[in-house]
Amino acid sequence: MSERIFITGIGTGVGKTVTSACVVEALQADYWKPVQTGLKEGTDTDTVKSLISNPVSVCHREAYCLEAPASPHLAARLEDVNINVKRILELAHSIQPSNRSLVIEGAGGLMVPLTEQVFTIDFIQQLEAKVIIVAQNYLGSINHALLTARVLKQHAIPVLGWIFSGEYHSNETEVIGWSGYPLLGRIPHTGLVDRAFVKEQAEKLSLW
Ligand SMILES: Nc1ncnc2c1ncn2[C@@H]1O[C@H](COP(=O)(O)OP(=O)(O)OP(=O)(O)O)[C@@H](O)[C@H]1O
Numbered sequence: 001m002s003e004r005i006f007i008t009g010i011g012t013g014v015g016k017t018v019t020s021a022c023v024v025e026a027l028q029a030d031y032w033k034p035v036q037t038g039l040k041e042g043t044d045t046d047t048v049k050s051l052i053s054n055p056v057s058v059c060h061r062e063a064y065c066l067e068a069p070a071s072p073h074l075a076a077r078l079e080d081v082n083i084n085v086k087r088i089l090e091l092a093h094s095i096q097p098s099n100r101s102l103v104i105e106g107a108g109g110l111m112v113p114l115t116e117q118v119f120t121i122d123f124i125q126q127l128e129a130k131v132i133i134v135a136q137n138y139l140g141s142i143n144h145a146l147l148t149a150r151v152l153k154q155h156a157i158p159v160l161g162w163i164f165s166g167e168y169h170s171n172e173t174e175v176i177g178w179s180g181y182p183l184l185g186r187i188p189h190t191g192l193v194d195r196a197f198v199k200e201q202a203e204k205l206s207l208w
């Protein structure tokens with residue numbers, strides 16, 4: 001089935017890219033990072049490409065690759081680039097596979113601005129995508145996670161559920177309960193993240 005699944009996070013650096021690779025592998029879906037910011041340490045697309053092993057998935061080229069490791073609206077300003085959301089939506093339409101899903105990874109969390117007018121939450125709405133929320137357990141994550149859940153609810157965006165990246169903490173059981181969204185799985189931080197790890201984790205996810 002050809003769906004759009006948007007991978008958002010309760011913030012940046014919470015494990016969206018590694019989780020995206022696991023979801024792509026589990027669904028044999030395509031992957032797309034429309035706006036990549038920060039190029040020095042490589043791109044999320046290159047990371048996902050290096051972590052998946054199924055013969056079907058296609059990792060599509062970004063719509064924008066911006067140097068500065070910053071919010072897209074700022075990274076674009078620093079390079080005098082105008083992020084055109086209409087163009088990104090047209091691109092989404094053109095790359096959408098007919099017979100498999102498209103996993104789309106955002107930059108940071110829901111309220112990250114793509115432009116001064118369009119925030120990531122607005123972009124998700126315009127994409128008509130379903131959402132997987134990637135979360136981690138740290139001091140402050142209850143607030144970040146429930147803010148994310150609240151904004152998705154207020155925008156009536158369909159949420160498939162949570163994937164937690166890292167170790168379990170009792171907080172997450174309460175966050176899941178308060179949010180009403182199901183737990184789809186956990187990606188442990190056991191050290192080496194390679195193709196074998198991603199394949200193993202992909203098999204454990206309960207995505208449908
Ligand atoms: N399961 C894991 N095991 C070990 N390290 C991990 C795991 N998941 C993520 N990491 C590491 O944590 C860091 C952040 O992860 P990742 O790049 O997936 O975050 P992100 O949410 O995609 O960030 P961004 O907002 O920049 O896209 C990376 O160095 C990554 O290698």
Ligand SMILES: C[C@H](N)[C@H](N)CCCCCC(=O)O
Binds near residue numbers: 012036068107
């Ligand atoms: C540079 C990094 N890799 C992310 N993709 C960009 C995260 C932007 C976060 C903006 C913010 O919430 O302050």
Ligand SMILES: [Mg+2]
Binds near residue numbers: 016017018044
């Ligand atoms: Mg990422």
